[in-house]
Amino acid sequence: MSLFYIVALPFFGALLPGLMNSAGRAATAGVTFTVTLAAFVGLLTNLPSVLAGEVVMARVDWMPLLGLNFSLMLDGLGFFFALLILGIGLLIIAYGRNYLSRDDNMGQFFTYLLLFQGAMVGIVLSDNILLLLVFWELTSLSSFLLIGYWKHLPEGRQGARMALTVTGMGGLAMIGGMLILGQIAGSYDLSVILQNRELIQADPLYVAALILILLGCFTKSAQFPFHFWLPHAMAAPTPVSAYLHSATMVKAGIFLMARMWPVLSGTPEWFVIVTTAGLITMVLGAVIALFKHDLKALLAFSTVSHLGLITMLLGTGTAFGAMAAMFHILNHATFKAALFMSAGIIDHEAHTRDIRRLGGLRKLMPITFIIASLAALSMAGIPLLNGFLSKEMMLEEANHTVLFNSPWLVPVLATVGSLFSAAYCFRLIGHVFFGPVRDDYPAKPHDPAAGLWLPPAILVVLVVVIGVAPFLAEPFIKLVTASVLGDAAEVPKSYFKIWHGLVPALYMSIVAVVGGLIMLLIFKPSLRIWDAMPRPEAKVIFEAIVESVAKLARAIILPLHNGAFSRYAAIAAITMVAVGYHAWSTGTIAAPTREMQPATPVAVGGWLMLVAATAGMVMMHRNRLLSLILIGIVGLMVSIGFVFFSAPDLAMTQFTVEVVTIILLLLALNFLPNRTPVESTVLRRVRDTSVAIFGGLATFALSYHYMLRDAVTAPISEFHLANSYKGGGGTNVVNVILVDFRGFDTYGEIIVLGIAALLIYALTETLLGGPVRAHLLNRKPDQKRAGNKHPMMMVVLTRVIMPVVLLVGFYIFLRGHNEPGGGFIAGLIVSIGVVMQYMASGFGWASARLRYPYHGVIGAGVLIAGLTGIGSWFVGKPFLTSDFTYVRIPPFEEFELATAALFDLGVFLAVVGAVMLSLESFSRLARQSGGPDSEHALDIDPSRDDPKEPAEKEAV
Amino acid sequence: MEFLVASAIGILTAGGLYLTLRLRTFPVILGISLLTYAVNVFLFASGRLTVGAPPILTKGVEVYADPLPQALVLTAIVISFGMTAVVVMIGLGAFLGSDDDHVDDQPESDDAEAEGTS
Structure with a gap:
C-alpha cells in the first residue's frame, strides 16, 4: 500500500467514530479497529521491501519554494515505529472498548485516538523535516485532547494544559532547530540532510541547532528537567496512558534522536548533553517511582526512567549503544503497555490504584497477577524475559562509557538506576498481589472479561518469547539499527543471547536485583526518610511560572488595552505619524521630477466643496442627519474627482456605492439617537484636534511628495496596457x-x-x-x-x-x-x-x-x-x-x-x-x-x- | 492640481481622524468612512494624476492613466462598503442590546451608579 494511504487512513478514519456514535459502542470501536487494521496491513505489505533493505518513498510537492514537500519514506526505523504505533494501537482500541464506561463519549475518544495515531505515523514516515514538524505539533494537540478527555476532572484539564505547554514550547524550539538544520544542509529533505554529516557538524550553528532540536526531543520524551509533565498526564484514561505515555508519543523524541543520529551524534556536545540528561532522568525517575503509591504514577515515573535509559544509550554515540536503544524500545513498549493495561484493570475492578489499599490480589485476580508479574519482572531485568536482555546490553554499554573523565560514574549510576528499577518492580508485585487478602477494597476485585486481559496478555507472550528466544528479534533489530546508523557506522556483530559468560554487566545486574530485593525489605523505614525529605514539587513551580508570566503579560497589556477604542485609535495614529516622520527625516529625499499641473477653476470649485463638506461634517457632526448629507457631498466630490482624473470606472463605482452606503446609514440612524451629546472635555477635543491635524499633515506631505516624483522603479502598469487587448481581449484595461x-x-x-x-x-x-x-x-x-x-x-x-x-x-x-x-x-x-x-x-x-x-x-x-x-x-x-x-x-x-x-x-x-x-x-x-x-x-x-x-x- | 489633491487627502484624513476619536458609534463610523475616502484617493493618486486620458484603449492614443491603482481602488471601494455595513451592524446591535452607543468601555462605577439611580 502506498505510504500516503497509511498516513491518511487514520486521519480520514477519524471522521467515522463520531458518526458511528449513535450506532452503538461496539460499532464505534469496530470501525476504529478496522481503520487501524487497514493501515496496519498496509504497512505490512511494505515489509518485503523493507526487509530487502530498500527505502520506500512517496512524494508530492506541496510548497516546493519553501522546501516543504509532502514526502514520505519508510526504512527499517520508520517501519519499526509504525509497527509499534499501529500494532499496539490495535490492542489499545480493543482494550479501550471494554475500559470506557457507558457515560464516556466513545466516538469522541476514538476520534482523538485516530487523529493522534495518524499524527504519530506521520512523524515516523516523514521524509521532510518541515512536514515532520507539522505532524509533531499535531501529536501535541491530539494528546492534549486525549489527556483532557475527562473534562470534568480538574486534574485532567491541568495535566493536559501542562503537557501542551511543555511539549508545545519544546516544539517551538525544535522548529528553530530544524530551520537552522535545513539552512545548513540546503534542503529540508531528511534523505539529503542525513548525507551531510560533515557539513552540518562543521557549521558554527551546529550547537544551536542541536540544543534546539534536543529541547524538542527532551520535552516530548520527558527527559530531565522536563520530565514533570508526564506523571501529571496520567490523569488521562488508562488506554491513553498505555498508548501515548508508554509506547508511542513519549518515544517520538527518542525516535527523532535516533533519526538524526547519523548527523547529530558523535560530537562531544551531543555526548555530554544527551548522556547526562538520560542518566539523570534514569536515576531520578527510578528513585521517585519507588515511593509513589498511585500505581499509574509509579508506572509514569518508571517510564520516565526507562526513557532516560534509552536516551543515555543514544547519547553514547556508539553503534552498540544505538542497537541496545532500539532493542530496549521494543522491549519497553511491550512490557510497559502491558503493565499500564494491568494497572487499568486493577483500577477498573478494585476501584482504586492506591498501592497502600491493595494487596493479596494474587488469589482474587490470578490472570491479572500472571500478566502483571511477568511484565514487571521483565522490567526488573530478570533472565528469560526480554527486559533482561536489553538491560544487560545497557549495562555493558555503560561499562565502556567515560563521562566527565570518570570511568566509574556512568556504570555506578546505571547500576543504581537498575537497582531502584528492580526495587519498584518488586514493590509493585509484592504490595499489590502478595500479602494477605483484605476485606476493605472499595470494590470486590475479580478478573475482568477477556476483552480487558487479552490485549496485555498478547504483549506478555511477546515479552516471554523474546526473552527466551532473543535470536528471533535479532535480525529485525539489526535491520532497524542499520537504518538508524545510516552510513555513519557499521552494525555491531555481537549476537543477542541470554548467557554472555561472567562479564561485568552480569555482576552489575546481580547487584541491581539483590539490591532491589533489599530495598523492598527496608521499604518502610526508607519511605519515612523519603517523606521527611524536602522535595521541590514540580507542579507548584510550573504553576508559579505560568502565573508570573501571565501577571507580566497583564501588567504590560492592561494599561495599554483598557477598553477605550478612542485611546487605541489615538495611540495608533500618533505612532504611525511618528514612524513616518522618522523615515522622512532620516532618509534621503530626491528632487521633484514632475511638473505641477495647473489647477483649473472647475477643479478648485470641486475642491472647495469637498473641503467645505468635510469641515461641515466635523463642525456639525452632532446633528447626525446633517452629517449624513454632508458625507454624501464628500462622496460625490470624490466621484467627480475620479472622472476628472481619467478614472470613469472608479467614478461609477464610488457613485453607486455612495448611494447604497447612505441608504444603509439611514436605516441604522432609524434606531440610533439623532444627536450626539456633548461629552468630551475641551482638553480632550484639543488633543483630538491636534492628533487629527498631525495625521492630516502627514498624509498631505506624503501624497504631495510622491505625486511630484516619478516612481523609483518602472511600474508594471505598462505590461497591462500593452497586453490588455492582445491577451485579454478587452480595451477597458481596468x-x-x-x-x-x-x-x-x-x-x-x-x-x-x-x-x-x-x-x-x-x-x-x-x-x-x-x-x-x-x-x-x-x-x-x-x-x-x-x-x-x-x-x-x-x-x-x-x-x-x-x-x-x-x-x-x-x-x-x-x-x-x-x-x-x-x-x-x-x-x-x-x-x-x-x-x-x-x-x-x-x-x-x-x-x-x-x-x-x-x-x-x-x-x-x-x-x-x-x-x-x-x-x-x-x-x-x-x-x-x-x-x-x-x-x-x-x-x-x-x-x-x-x-x-x-x-x-x-x-x-x-x-x-x-x-x-x-x-x-x-x-x-x-x-x-x-x-x-x-x-x-x-x-x-x-x-x-x-x-x-x-x-x-x-x-x- | 497635485496640491489640491494632496490637501484634499490631508483634510479628509484630519476630519476622519477627529471623528474617529469621538465617543459615540455614529460619528466614529462616519470618521472611518472619511478615512476610507482618504485612503482610496491616496492609493489612486499613487498612479499620478492624469487628466483626460482614461485607460480605455483607443487607436492612435499613446498616453493613458495608470490602470493598476484604479483596479485596486475599485475593489477597495466595494469591499469598504461591505466592511462599513458590518461595523454599522455591530454598532447597531450593541446599541439595541444595551441602549448605549458609547465606543469606549464605560467605567464600572458609572454603571453601578446608573443602576442605583434608575
Whole structure:
C-alpha cells in the first residue's frame, strides 16, 4: 500500500467514530479497529521491501519554494515505529472498548485516538523535516485532547494544559532547530540532510541547532528537567496512558534522536548533553517511582526512567549503544503497555490504584497477577524475559562509557538506576498481589472479561518469547539499527543471547536485583526518610511560572488595552505619524521630477466643496442627519474627482456605492439617537484636534511628495496596457485587470464581500433571536412616522423605472470589457434598482416577489466565478486562465465572447447578493419595530390624521 | 492640481481622524468612512494624476492613466462598503442590546451608579 494511504487512513478514519456514535459502542470501536487494521496491513505489505533493505518513498510537492514537500519514506526505523504505533494501537482500541464506561463519549475518544495515531505515523514516515514538524505539533494537540478527555476532572484539564505547554514550547524550539538544520544542509529533505554529516557538524550553528532540536526531543520524551509533565498526564484514561505515555508519543523524541543520529551524534556536545540528561532522568525517575503509591504514577515515573535509559544509550554515540536503544524500545513498549493495561484493570475492578489499599490480589485476580508479574519482572531485568536482555546490553554499554573523565560514574549510576528499577518492580508485585487478602477494597476485585486481559496478555507472550528466544528479534533489530546508523557506522556483530559468560554487566545486574530485593525489605523505614525529605514539587513551580508570566503579560497589556477604542485609535495614529516622520527625516529625499499641473477653476470649485463638506461634517457632526448629507457631498466630490482624473470606472463605482452606503446609514440612524451629546472635555477635543491635524499633515506631505516624483522603479502598469487587448481581449484595461490579470484577487474579494454580508445576516438573526426582539417590538419611534408609508408617486415611479434600471445594468455589464462598466458597477446599479422597490413599496411587498434568497445569489456568483476558473483546468491551463473569440451572428455585428464575461457574471451576482443581503438584514430589524407591514403597497395609514392625539400635535 | 489633491487627502484624513476619536458609534463610523475616502484617493493618486486620458484603449492614443491603482481602488471601494455595513451592524446591535452607543468601555462605577439611580 502506498505510504500516503497509511498516513491518511487514520486521519480520514477519524471522521467515522463520531458518526458511528449513535450506532452503538461496539460499532464505534469496530470501525476504529478496522481503520487501524487497514493501515496496519498496509504497512505490512511494505515489509518485503523493507526487509530487502530498500527505502520506500512517496512524494508530492506541496510548497516546493519553501522546501516543504509532502514526502514520505519508510526504512527499517520508520517501519519499526509504525509497527509499534499501529500494532499496539490495535490492542489499545480493543482494550479501550471494554475500559470506557457507558457515560464516556466513545466516538469522541476514538476520534482523538485516530487523529493522534495518524499524527504519530506521520512523524515516523516523514521524509521532510518541515512536514515532520507539522505532524509533531499535531501529536501535541491530539494528546492534549486525549489527556483532557475527562473534562470534568480538574486534574485532567491541568495535566493536559501542562503537557501542551511543555511539549508545545519544546516544539517551538525544535522548529528553530530544524530551520537552522535545513539552512545548513540546503534542503529540508531528511534523505539529503542525513548525507551531510560533515557539513552540518562543521557549521558554527551546529550547537544551536542541536540544543534546539534536543529541547524538542527532551520535552516530548520527558527527559530531565522536563520530565514533570508526564506523571501529571496520567490523569488521562488508562488506554491513553498505555498508548501515548508508554509506547508511542513519549518515544517520538527518542525516535527523532535516533533519526538524526547519523548527523547529530558523535560530537562531544551531543555526548555530554544527551548522556547526562538520560542518566539523570534514569536515576531520578527510578528513585521517585519507588515511593509513589498511585500505581499509574509509579508506572509514569518508571517510564520516565526507562526513557532516560534509552536516551543515555543514544547519547553514547556508539553503534552498540544505538542497537541496545532500539532493542530496549521494543522491549519497553511491550512490557510497559502491558503493565499500564494491568494497572487499568486493577483500577477498573478494585476501584482504586492506591498501592497502600491493595494487596493479596494474587488469589482474587490470578490472570491479572500472571500478566502483571511477568511484565514487571521483565522490567526488573530478570533472565528469560526480554527486559533482561536489553538491560544487560545497557549495562555493558555503560561499562565502556567515560563521562566527565570518570570511568566509574556512568556504570555506578546505571547500576543504581537498575537497582531502584528492580526495587519498584518488586514493590509493585509484592504490595499489590502478595500479602494477605483484605476485606476493605472499595470494590470486590475479580478478573475482568477477556476483552480487558487479552490485549496485555498478547504483549506478555511477546515479552516471554523474546526473552527466551532473543535470536528471533535479532535480525529485525539489526535491520532497524542499520537504518538508524545510516552510513555513519557499521552494525555491531555481537549476537543477542541470554548467557554472555561472567562479564561485568552480569555482576552489575546481580547487584541491581539483590539490591532491589533489599530495598523492598527496608521499604518502610526508607519511605519515612523519603517523606521527611524536602522535595521541590514540580507542579507548584510550573504553576508559579505560568502565573508570573501571565501577571507580566497583564501588567504590560492592561494599561495599554483598557477598553477605550478612542485611546487605541489615538495611540495608533500618533505612532504611525511618528514612524513616518522618522523615515522622512532620516532618509534621503530626491528632487521633484514632475511638473505641477495647473489647477483649473472647475477643479478648485470641486475642491472647495469637498473641503467645505468635510469641515461641515466635523463642525456639525452632532446633528447626525446633517452629517449624513454632508458625507454624501464628500462622496460625490470624490466621484467627480475620479472622472476628472481619467478614472470613469472608479467614478461609477464610488457613485453607486455612495448611494447604497447612505441608504444603509439611514436605516441604522432609524434606531440610533439623532444627536450626539456633548461629552468630551475641551482638553480632550484639543488633543483630538491636534492628533487629527498631525495625521492630516502627514498624509498631505506624503501624497504631495510622491505625486511630484516619478516612481523609483518602472511600474508594471505598462505590461497591462500593452497586453490588455492582445491577451485579454478587452480595451477597458481596468476591467481586464479585474477579471483577467488579477482575477484571482477579484475572486477572493467577492468571497470576502459575501462573507461580510453573511456576517451581517447572522448578526441580525442573533439579534432577532435574543432579547433585542422584544425591545424592538416595544419600541416607540422617537419621531413621527409618515402617514403615507408608501407614497403613490414614488411607488409608480420606481416600478416604471425598474425595467429601465435592469436594462442599464445589463448594458453596463456587457460593455464592461471594452468601455467603463463591468460586473461590480452593474451589480451595484441593479441593487439600487431593487432597493428602490423596497423603499417605495415596502418590505413585505418586495420580499413576497423575491424568487431567490440573496444567500443563494451570493453563492451562485462565487460558484460561477470559481467554475469559470476551474474550467481552464480542462484545457490544461492554470486556474482562471481566460480565453476569448469573436463571433458573428447575422444580422448583428461581430462581437466578442470571452470566458472573462462569465467570471464577471459571477462578480455581478455576488455583488448584488451581498449588497441586498446587507440592506435587507437592516430593514428586517426596522420591520420588527414598525409593526406588521402591509402586503398592499398603496394603503394609507389614517392614524396620523386622527385628531385623537392632541398631545402629539402640539409637540410638532 | 497635485496640491489640491494632496490637501484634499490631508483634510479628509484630519476630519476622519477627529471623528474617529469621538465617543459615540455614529460619528466614529462616519470618521472611518472619511478615512476610507482618504485612503482610496491616496492609493489612486499613487498612479499620478492624469487628466483626460482614461485607460480605455483607443487607436492612435499613446498616453493613458495608470490602470493598476484604479483596479485596486475599485475593489477597495466595494469591499469598504461591505466592511462599513458590518461595523454599522455591530454598532447597531450593541446599541439595541444595551441602549448605549458609547465606543469606549464605560467605567464600572458609572454603571453601578446608573443602576442605583434608575
